[in-house]
Amino acid sequence: xxxxxxxxxxxxxxxxxxxxxxxxxxxxxxxxxxxxxxxxxxxxxxxxxxxxxxxxxxxxxxxxxxxxxxxxxxxxxxxxxxxxxxxxxxxxxxxxxxxxxxxxxxxxxxxxxxxxxxxxxxxxxxxxxxxxxxxxxxxxxxxxxxxxxxxxxxxxxxxxxxxxxxxxxxxxxxxxxxxxxxxxxxxxxxxxxxxxxxxxxxxxxxxxxxxxxxxxxxxxxxxxxxxxxxxxxxxxxxxxxxxxxxxxxxxxxxxxxxxxxxxxxxxxxxxxxxxxxxxxxxxxxxxxxxxxxxxxxxxxxxxxxxxxxxxxxxxxxxxxxxxxxxxxxxxxxxxxxxxxxxxxxxxxxxxxxxxxxxxxxxxxxxxxxxxxxxxxxxxxxxxxxxxxxxxxxxxxxxxxxxxxxxxxxxxxxxxxxxxxxxxxxxxxxxxxxxxxxxxxxxxxxxxxxxxxxxxxxxxxxxxxxxxxxxxxxxxxxxxxxxxxxxxxxxxxxxxxxxxxxxxxxxxx
Ligand SMILES: NC(=O)c1ccc[n+]([C@@H]2O[C@H](COP(=O)([O-])OP(=O)(O)OC[C@H]3O[C@@H](n4cnc5c(N)ncnc54)[C@H](OP(=O)(O)O)[C@@H]3O)[C@@H](O)[C@H]2O)c1
Numbered sequence: 218x219x220x221x222x223x224x225x226x227x228x229x230x231x232x233x234x235x236x237x238x239x240x241x242x243x244x245x246x247x248x249x250x251x252x253x254x255x256x257x258x259x260x261x262x263x264x265x266x267x268x269x270x271x272x273x274x275x276x277x278x279x280x281x282x283x284x285x286x287x288x289x290x291x292x293x294x295x296x297x298x299x300x301x302x303x304x305x306x307x308x309x310x311x312x313x314x315x316x317x318x319x320x321x322x323x324x325x326x327x328x329x330x331x332x333x334x335x336x337x338x339x340x341x342x343x344x345x346x347x348x349x350x351x352x353x354x355x356x357x358x359x360x361x362x363x364x365x366x367x368x369x370x371x372x373x374x375x376x377x378x379x380x381x382x383x384x385x386x387x388x389x390x391x392x393x394x395x396x397x398x399x400x401x402x403x404x405x406x407x408x409x410x411x412x413x414x415x416x417x418x419x420x421x422x423x424x425x426x427x428x429x430x431x432x433x434x435x436x437x438x439x440x441x442x443x444x445x446x447x448x449x450x451x452x453x454x455x456x457x458x459x460x461x462x463x464x465x466x467x468x469x470x471x472x473x474x475x476x477x478x479x480x481x482x483x484x485x486x487x488x489x490x491x492x493x494x495x496x497x498x499x500x501x502x503x504x505x506x507x508x509x510x511x512x513x514x515x516x517x518x519x520x521x522x523x524x525x526x527x528x529x530x531x532x533x534x535x536x537x538x539x540x541x542x543x544x545x546x547x548x549x550x551x552x553x554x555x556x557x558x559x560x561x562x563x564x565x566x567x568x569x570x571x572x573x574x575x576x577x578x579x580x581x582x583x584x585x586x587x588x589x590x591x592x593x594x595x596x597x598x599x600x601x602x603x604x605x606x607x608x609x610x611x612x613x614x615x616x617x618x619x620x621x622x623x624x625x626x627x628x629x630x631x632x633x634x635x636x637x638x639x640x641x642x643x644x645x646x647x648x649x650x651x652x653x654x655x656x657x658x659x660x661x662x663x664x665x666x667x668x669x670x671x672x673x674x675x676x677x678x679x680x681x682x683x684x685x686x687x688x689x690x691x692x693x694x695x696x697x698x699x700x701x702x703x704x705x706x707x708x709x710x711x712x713x714x715x716x717x718x719x720x721x722x723x724x725x
Contacts, residue, residue, distance in 0.1 A: 229263065229664070230261070230262065230263040230266075230660055230663035230664050231263055231340075231342055231376075231663060231664070231665070232263045232264050232265040232266065232337075232338060232339045232340055232342060233263060233266060233339050233340075233342035233343060233344055233375075233663055234266070234267050234268070234269060234330060234333060234334060234337065234339045234342070234343050234344070235253075235266070235267075235268050235269070235343075235344045235346060235659075236268075236269045236270075236271065236326070236330065236343060236344070236345045236346065237249060237268060237269070237270050237271065237346045237348055238271050238272070238317065238345065238346065238347050238348060238349050238353075238357055239271075239272055239346075239347070239348035239349035239350075240268075240270025240271055240272050240281070240312065240348070241270070241272035241273075241274040241276070241284075242272065242348055242349070244348045244382065245270065245285075245288070245348055246284070246285075246288040246292070247288070247292050248292070248413075248653075248655045249346070249348065249655060249659070250285045250288045250289055250292075251288060251289050251292040251293040251294075251653070251655075252653050252655035252656045252659055253268065253306070253659065254289040254293050254297075254302075254303065254306055255293055255294070255652075255653065255656055256656055256659065256660060257302055257303075257305070257306040258298060258299060258302050261660060262306075263663060264338070265337040265338040265339045266309060266337075266339070266663075267309040267310070267311065267333055267337045267339065268309060268310050268311065269311045269312070269313060269326070269329060269330060269333065270285075270310065270311070270312045270313070271312070271313050271314070271315060271322075271326060272314065272349075273314060273315070273316050274314060275314050276312050276314060277312065278310065278311050278312050280312070281310060281311070281312035282307045282310050285307070285310055286303065286307065289303065294650065294653075309337070311329070311333060313325060313326050313329050317349065317353055317356060317357050317360065318356065318360075320360060320363060320364065323360050323361065323363070323364035323366060324364055326364075326366070327364055327365065327366055330343070339375075340374075340375045341374035341375025341376075342375040342376050342377075343366075343375065343376070343377045343378070344377075344378045344379075344380060344662055344663065345361065345366070345377070345378070345379045345380070346379075346380045346382075347379065347380065347381050347382055348382050351382070351383075351384050351385075351387075354381060354395060354398075355394070355395055355398045358379070358398055358399060358402050358403075359398065359402075361402065362401070362402040367379075367402040367403060376407070376665070377403075377407060378407050378408075378409060378662060378665070379399075379403055379407060379408055379409065380409045380410075380411055380662055381399070381408065381409070381410050381411065382411055383410075383411060383412055383474050384465065384469060384470070384473070384474070385410050385671070385676050386676070386680060387464070387465070387469060388680055388683075388684055388687060389677060389680035389681050389684045392676050392677055392680045393677055396673045396676070396677065399673075400673070405672070405673060406667070408670075408673070409658075409662050409667055409670040410670055410671040410672075410673075410676060411658060411670060411671075412474045412475065412478055412670075412671055413654040413655060413658065414474070414475040414478050414479070414613075414654070415478055415654075415658070415669040415670070415671075416653075416654030416655060416656075416657040416658040416661075416669055417613060417617075417651065417654045418617065418643065418651035418652065418657075419611070419612070419613045419614075419617040419618075419643065419651065420478070420479070420482065420613060421669070422611075422619075423479075423482040423483060423584070423611055424482060424491070424496075426611065426619065427487075428487050433609075434487070436588070437563075437586075438563045438564070439563060439564055439565055439566055439567050441588050441589055442567050442586055442587070442588060442589070443567070443587045443588060443589045443590075443606065444567060444568045444569070444570065444587055444718075444720060445483060445484075445567065445568075445569045445570070445584065445585065445586050445587070446569075446570045446571075446572075446584075446585045446587070446722065446723055447476055447479050447480060447483070447569065447570070447571045447572075447583075447584050447585075448571075448572050448573065448581060448582065448583055448585075448722075448723070448725065449471055449475055449476060449479075449572075449573040449581075449582045450572075450573065450574060450577040450578070450579060450580060450581050450582070450706075450725075451573075451574070451575050451576070451577060451580055452529050452530070452576065452577060452578075452579065452580045452704075453575060453576070453580075454524070454534060454535075454537065454540055454551075454575055454576050454703070455537065455540050455543065455551070455575065457541070459540045459541045459542030459543050460542040462542075462543075462549065462551075463542060463543055463544065463547060463549050464549075465549075466549045466550045466551070466553075467550055467551055467552060467553045467573050467574060467575065468521075468550065468553050468683055468686065468687060468690075469683075469687070471553075471573040472553065472555065472571065472573065472683060473679045473680060473683055474671075474679070475573075476571045476573055477504070477679045477682075478500075478671075479582075479584055479613070480503065480557070480569060480571065481499075481500040481503045481504065481675075482500070483569075483584050483586070483611075484503045484559055484561075484563075484564060484569070485499040485500055485502065485503050486499050486502065486563070487499070491668065492668060493666065493667040493668040493670075496668050497667075497668075497672040497675065500675055501672070501674055501675050501678065502561075503559060503561075504675060504678040504679060504681075504682065505678060506559045506560050506561040506564070507557055507558070507559055507560075507682050508557070508558045508559070508560050509681075509682065509685065510555075510557075510682070510685050510686055511685060512685055512688070512689050515685065515686055515689040515690070517556075517714075518555060518556045518557070518714075519553065519554070519555050519556075519686045519690075520552075520553065520554045520707075520708060520710045520711040520714050521550035521552065521553050521690055521695060521708075522550060522551065522552030522553070522574065522698075522699075522700050522701045522707055522708035522710070522711065523537050523538075523547070523548075523549065523550055523551050523552065523695070523698040523699045523700060523701075524536060524537050524551050524552070524574070524575060524576040524699055524701055524702065524703045525537075525699030525700075525701065525702050525703065526539070526702065526703060527576065527702035527703030527704040527705065528702075528703070528704045529576060529703055529704045534576065534703045534704075535703075536699050536703070537549070537551050537575075537576075537699060538699065547698075548690075548694070548695050548698065550690065550695070551574055551575045551576065552572070552573070552574030552575070552577070552701060552707045552708060552711070553572065553573060553574070554570065554571065554572035554707065554711040554714060554715075555570070555571045555572075555686075556568050556569070556570055556714060556715070556718075557569045557570075557571065557682075568718060570715055570720075570722070572707065572711060572722065574701075574707050576703035576704065577704075577705070577706060577707060578704055578705060578706050578724075579725065580614065580615060581612075581614060581615065581725045582612075582613040582614040583610050583611060583612045583613055583614075583725055584610070584611040584613070585608055585609070585610045585611075585723055585725075586608065586609045586610075586611075587606050587607075587608050588606055588607040588608070588609070589606075590604060590606060591604065596632050596634065604624050604634060605622065605624060605636040606622075607621070607622060607623050607624075608621070608622045608723075609621050609622075610622075610725075616642055616643075616644065617642070617643040617644070617651060618640060618641050618642040618643055618644075619640075619641045620638045620639060620640045620641070621638060621639045622636055622637070622638045623636070623637060623638070623639070624636055624637075625637045657669065658670070706722065706724065707722075
């Protein structure tokens, strides 16, 4: 039997217009439009809601609607499930073409918006969504300000919010610069830096699991936890993102955002409320306490790798250096592992091992908390020389759930011990797949709830931790790239790093 306890209902999304810069791009097609259509199906969009797409490609409203219809058919779960809902939703989609460097385009957009705001009754409330190449974020914000589109929070005729896609900068300096550019025009409470991981049900569930149950928190610390492993492994290669990836690498693509978010949710103290500032403050404190990695320490605390050719799912795949847009002598890392310590009362001395890579053996994302061994091995006289450790696994992907491994006696005369686990699966318990992360985040933005978005200071601290590693790797030639075959669990150097602590990586 399950007991459902509702949290206090969230406030409703307010009427608003969403202006998407980059509306002809991949993210709009694969994520934003399917998420908005899904919200329309659930009748969760506010009254009068409308979308104004913008990009360079020339399109009429009708062409844009057709394109978005194809996108929703292909990428919404279950396709275009309700033709009438689609028709109603499509009538609220508009398109304005223009290049972002052209001031005229913003004037046009401004006039367009004023017209549609009147028609739709969106009360002047606007969400600007930056879904363009990241080097355009700064220039677009400047042009918006020049055209009077940026409006500070106290604009009398409605609110303005801006959603900024990842990546937010490519190192500490560029992230600071972008934050400065944003703050010249917007107040921080207007800014929603997106990391779609935070919109995932199971990621949010880390907080509910930790702080909605009394039994885990007393053991969630250095006295009982031996170490923590966070993994985000992918089987895919760089696919069609070779140009972007070649400049980014896995540390920028996965660690600065997703892995550090998981680290913070796992390690943070209880916030005073489940509200934006309180949660942001506690997450920030985790990063403030992470011991910096010095250039001399990089080889002890960080490992990089790049995949060579290999087999995935019985299929031969090419090496990273043979992927489209990758350089034949590329030094870009497609795998990284970090060992981090958090110098806090709770975590002092507990290593956190983080790893992520492409073309690994399995697609899996999880946080595993491994507990210490019992202080006394009572069963020495029996044929039990080693007990498996208790491990609590928070599974984020692909089967969302939680499992706890513990030791039990195998029936029989002798004392034999075996590992068993208690398992909770979202799918089994609740029947349906959790809502898409973008649905959650878009509706939160319409409500003005920034809890699941990222604050400026968190972003800068995350880059501060990674900067020394990025700099060191940029200066030093990597050894033996490619150093792991596609379909494996990464380079042997990563096994050696954790092996020096007498541990092994989990093989989920
Ligand atoms: N795709 C994903 O799954 C994903 C996931 C996470 C984050 N993101 C981030 O989201 C952003 C968008 O990604 P994407 O994959 O959608 O990129 P994309 O497919 O390359 O789309 C870029 C968009 O920007 C427009 N654009 C580029 N230069 C322009 C200019 N000078 N003036 C006006 N419009 C311009 C393009 O339209 P025109 O060519 O028609 O102008 C297009 O609509 C990126 O920052 C990316 O890092 C994407």
